[in-house]
Amino acid sequence: MLKNFQDVLAAARDSHTTATISVAAAQDKDVLQAVKAAQELGLANAILVGDADAIRPLMDEVGLSPQTPVVHEADLSKAALKAAALVKEGRAQVLMKGLVNSSDFLRAVLDHEAGLRTGRLLSHLACLEIPGQEKLAFLSDGGMNIAPSLAEKKDILTNALLAMHNMGLDCPNVAVLAANEVVSPKMPATVDAQALVEINQAGGLPCCTLEGPIAMDVALSREAAAHKGIKSAIAGAVDLYLVPNIETGNIVSKALIYLAGAKMAGIVLGATKPVVMTSRAESPQGKLYSIALACLAANKNESGGE
Numbered sequence: 172m173l174k175n176f177q178d179v180l181a182a183a184r185d186s187h188t189t190a191t192i193s194v195a196a197a198q199d200k201d202v203l204q205a206v207k208a209a210q211e212l213g214l215a216n217a218i219l220v221g222d223a224d225a226i227r228p229l230m231d232e233v234g235l236s237p238q239t240p241v242v243h244e245a246d247l248s249k250a251a252l253k254a255a256a257l258v259k260e261g262r263a264q265v266l267m268k269g270l271v272n273s274s275d276f277l278r279a280v281l282d283h284e285a286g287l288r289t290g291r292l293l294s295h296l297a298c299l300e301i302p303g304q305e306k307l308a309f310l311s312d313g314g315m316n317i318a319p320s321l322a323e324k325k326d327i328l329t330n331a332l333l334a335m336h337n338m339g340l341d342c343p344n345v346a347v348l349a350a351n352e353v354v355s356p357k358m359p360a361t362v363d364a365q366a367l368v369e370i371n372q373a374g375g376l377p378c379c380t381l382e383g384p385i386a387m388d389v390a391l392s393r394e395a396a397a398h399k400g401i402k403s404a405i406a407g408a409v410d411l412y413l414v415p416n417i418e419t420g421n422i423v424s425k426a427l428i429y430l431a432g433a434k435m436a437g438i439v440l441g442a443t444k445p446v447v448m449t450s451r452a453e454s455p456q457g458k459l460y461s462i463a464l465a466c467l468a469a470n471k472n473e474s475g476g477e
Contacts, residue, residue: 173307173338175300176434176460182339183214183463183470190215190466192447193263195254195279196247196271198225200233201451205458206267207235214466218263220244220254221270247271251279255286258444264469267447267462280442287442292316292326294441296334297424298464300434309335309343309411313420314437321363324413325370330440331411332377334468343410346390347383348419352401354384360415367413380405383413436460438468445469 173179192209194202197219203226209215216239219226223243230237242257244250251271257263266287268276280286280293295314298307311331316323328345335343347364354361364383371381382405388395389406396406414420427433438461439446445465449458 172305173340174305175307176298176436176463179298179307179338179436179460179463179467180212180214183466184212186467186470188264188470189213190265190469191263192217192265192267192462192465193254193257194219194267194269195221195251195276196269197221197241198229199270199451200229201453201455202267202269202458203229203233203235204455205462206239207233208455208459209462209466210236210239214463215265218242218254218257220257221247221250248275248279251276252282252285255279255282259285259287264444265447265462265465266442266444267465268449270451273448276448280439280446287444287446289441289443291330291441292319292323293439293446294327294330295437296331296440296464297420297435297437298460299424299427301427302432306410308409310420310424311411311413313414313417313424315417315439317417319416321366324363324367325375326441328367328376328379328381328411328413331413332379334438334440334445335411336377337470338464338467340410342378342380344405344408345379345381345383345411345413346385346405346409347381347413348387348390348415349384351386352384352389352399358384360384363415379411387412434460436464438465440468 206217218240220242222245258266294312297310312327349360354365361384393407396403445468447461
């Protein structure tokens with residue numbers, strides 16, 4: 172069980188392989204600080220792709236080893252493509268966004284020649300360390316897919332579960348969230364939840380204990396489940412929360428961060444290898460946590476799809 176981000180850092184450090192991060196447009200001080208921290212902790216090495224004339228002074232400024240490889244490419248879009256190609260060629264196991272526009276970066280991830288397509292949807296997996304909780308909470312997808320269809324929710328779950336398996340969570344408890352537990356055609360999230368339960372029962376998802384539709388109070392509390400007369404194997408012990416749409420995930424995450432003091436990291440899944448695409452406003456520490464998550468998600472994943 173991963174209790175907090177210190178556990179994530181320790182697990183990534185203690186894994187049998189040291190990942191290499193390919194950084195696209197690496198001329199970003201905060202990104203280089205996170206890369207330096209990852210190297211010093213023994214989590215990962217890096218290849219820096221971008222404008223070498225801008226990268227090297229920043230390397231000196233943050234104290235990053237001058238032995239860290241730099242691949243010169245001044246054009247930001249081309250730098251993203253080169254960084255993705257390094258992952259596709261097997262020279263790196265994690266792709267990370269630097270000083271490049273998110274849309275250009277994702278185009279590189281999905282490029283037919285240099286990119287990292289698997290045929291599955293790209294999705295965002297958030298990981299939250301919430302004060303007072305005994306373990307980390309995972310949430311998807313509050314960052315990429317606006318209103319996913321049933322098929323897209325299946326991909327989102329598959330992406331998250333395979334990554335979590337690589338993190339050592341062999342059979343996570345999954346709550347497919349809705350406003351209540353009654354299936355109603357007037358509430359499409361409940362219909363999708365019931366369908367996902369059936370898909371899981373038929374063996375259509377990686378190993379998990381999945382329940383839905385399930386309201387947040389029941390997912391969080393055994394007492395709430397008992398009070399509502401709901402028999403649940405996962406109430407109060409959920410590992411992964413599947414939200415019905417991007418608004419729900421965004422609101423839940425931000426409320427936890429700003430009201431409960433939660434810390435969050437996140438990675439993009441569905442490519443052949445994990446992708447770190449944090450906000451430019453994210454702190455170097457937050458970027459480090461996301462790197463560690465990506466390194467764990469890439470662990471045991473050398474055959475090409477998460």
